[in-house]
Amino acid sequence: RKEVEQDPGPFNVPEGATVAFNCTYSNSASQSFFWYRQDCRKEPKLLMSVYSSGNEDGRFTAQLNRASQYISLLIRDSKLSDSATYLCVVRDSSYKLIFGSGTRLLVRP
Amino acid sequence: EAGVVQSPRYKIIEKKQPVAFWCNPISGHNTLYWYLQNLGQGPELLIRYENEEAVDDSQLPKDRFSAERLKGVDSTLKIQPAELGDSAVYLCASSSPESGGELFFGEGSRLTVL
Numbered sequence: 311r312k313e314v315e316q317d318p319g320p321f322n323v324p325e326g327a328t329v330a331f332n333c334t335y336s337n338s339a340s341q342s343f344f345w346y347r348q349d350c351r352k353e354p355k356l357l358m359s360v361y362s363s364g365n366e367d368g369r370f371t372a373q374l375n376r377a378s379q380y381i382s383l384l385i386r387d388s389k390l391s392d393s394a395t396y397l398c399v400v401r402d403s404s405y406k407l408i409f410g411s412g413t414r415l416l417v418r419p
Numbered sequence: 420e421a422g423v424v425q426s427p428r429y430k431i432i433e434k435k436q437p438v439a440f441w442c443n444p445i446s447g448h449n450t451l452y453w454y455l456q457n458l459g460q461g462p463e464l465l466i467r468y469e470n471e472e473a474v475d476d477s478q479l480p481k482d483r484f485s486a487e488r489l490k491g492v493d494s495t496l497k498i499q500p501a502e503l504g505d506s507a508v509y510l511c512a513s514s515s516p517e518s519g520g521e522l523f524f525g526e527g528s529r530l531t532v533l
Contacts, residue, residue: 318459342520353510353524354462397461406475407452407522409461 333398444513
C-alpha cells in the first residue's frame, strides 16, 4: 500500500463546476499536510497547507480528517486555468515529505 | 529573488554513460532535496541535505547514484552508469524554516537514456 494515495483521475468538469479530490495517508503519525499544484511539464508549486480546523483560500478549501486519515481539496467555480495535477503531500515525523501520485483535473469551456 | 536553478534542462545519453545534474538552491535555504519524478507519478525523494549533511539518503540507489553538497550551497547528483529505467525528471528543491517548510522546486532536469 502506498503511503499517500490519490485517485489519478482525470476529473473532467465544465467551467463553473465544483470539484473535490480526496487523498488518504497510511501513517497516523504524519504531522503536516499540503496540496501542491503541478502544471504539465512544470515543477510542483505549493497551493495551500492543510490545517486541522480546515482552511479556505478564495475558491479553494482544504479539510483534514485525522481520525479517518484523509485530506480533501474542494475547488468552487472552476476556471480553465485550474486545469493541472493536484498533488497531496504529507510530512511524516522524520520531516520527510511524501507525495501522492496526483489527481489530474481538466476544466472544459 | 532568484528561484532554484537546475541544469541541464534536458539530457539525452546512451545507457551505461555517466550523467550529472547541478542545482543552485534559493539563497539562504539550508535544506536541499533531490527528487525523481516519473511520468504520471508524484516526486519521490532521493536525498535530503541539511546544509552539507545528507540527513536522508535511504531512497538513493547507492550502487549507481551519488550526490554531494559541498559548502552547503550548490549540489550535484550523479548517475554512473545510467540505465534505461533512469529516464525521468530529476527535481531539485530547497526550503528553510522561514519559508514554513514550503518546498521551492527548480524546473527539473529531464533525462532520457537510450
